[in-house]
Amino acid sequence: MFDVNDAATILLRDLTRETKKRKAAMDACLRVLRGESHPPAARRAFVAAALEAKILRGD
Numbered sequence: 001m002f003d004v005n006d007a008a009t010i011l012l013r014d015l016t017r018e019t020k021k022r023k024a025a026m027d028a029c030l031r032v033l034r035g036e037s038h039p040p041a042a043r044r045a046f047v048a049a050a051l052e053a054k055i056l057r058g059d
Contacts, residue, residue: 004032004039007046015053025049 008029012025015022028045050056 004029004042008048010048010055011046017053018053019049020058021045021052023047042051050053 006010008026011022011026011029013049015025025042025045025048028042032042047056
């Protein structure tokens with residue numbers, strides 16, 4: 001199972017290029033971890049950053 005902690009780890013470890021999408025994904029993950037947001041928002045931001053970094057294939 002993949003969760004927000006896993007997404008944050010990937011963003012920190014594998015997406016090293018600072019982009020607006022990476023920052024938005026990190027911010028979204030932090031908001032979920034703080035209880036300020038819901039996981040689907042973080043998932044959408046993570047997918048956008050991962051696609052940009054070419055570590056995730058689109059459908």
